């Protein structure tokens with residue numbers, strides 16, 4: 001059966017990737033509506049040589065739509081998500097508006113596909129840095145039980161949107177041209193009083209500070225991981241860092257396990273896990289990196305080694321395309337899961 005699909009936030013990086021991934025995966029699209037703010041309405045966007053006209057995102061736009069992918073920020077999701085659901089549409093929301101709400105499934109299909117069963121019209125797509133983390137943690141949890149997780153991220157500027165990508169490129173060029181005065185508006189977050197240079201730099205702040213010295217991004221990783229993995233008591237801490245990479249988030253993940261798991265055993269369970277590619281051959285300098293893994297849908301894991309400072313400790317390195325697996329692809333996989341279960 002063909003489904004009528006809407007994409008809210010169609011002009012953004014995730015919105016454009018959604019159009020592309022729908023095509024690549026042969027998602028059964030009947031009518032495709034691309035929605036955005038009134039500012040963009042009337043514009044056309046090109047994806048793979050095909051052009052689409054943008055319509056204004058407003059409640060009536062969801063009449064007759066079966067599934068809507070939202071990626072236009074939390075405020076739009078809060079305003080229009082319930083309007084879409086009221087009109088019989090299933091919403092897969094990429095914002096953080098509803099992720100921690102009880103009754104709203106937060107889904108990574110490789111980890112908790114069954115969570116879609118309880119949905120009431122709205123399903124949340126987790127934060128990009130959480131998605132790649134849980135895809136890599138789940139096989140370790142199943143094999144040996146997680147006792148504690150320490151994650152440090154190296155996040156690309158595409159996570160902060162197209163303007164942040166432009167800013168990194170413009171700053172880099174300006175610096176190479178010997179300039180010292182250039183815009184610093186998007187990092188650590190748009191709207192911050194002070195912006196930081198991201199070109200040739202590293203910024204240990206993503207999003208705003210929330211409590212106890214943590215940032216919102218760090219809190220998302222910790223809270224969302226517990227919800228998706230159904231491990232409310234999991235000991236987990238995180239530090240999130242923006243790096244001058246265009247696309248692809250990397251994570252250094254230290255785990256303490258309940259039972260011993262050798263690096264070889266970890267490689268085996270990870271390579272058998274859905275959505276994971278193990279890339280771990282130090283002799284050939286083979287490990288995941290954001291540049292070669294750009295454009296891929298899998299989560300790549302490498303640098304698997306023992307952490308001898310604790311009992312049953314392992315270090316792993318996890319890389320994924322944050323726009324695809326971290327947002328667009330995961331959202332579409334959620335809809336595919338709904339279809340497979342007869343829920344859409």
Ligand code: 2RA
Pocket residue numbers: 127128129155156158159160206217322
């Ligand atoms: C980022 N996770 O990378 C955030 C939002 N996608 O900036």
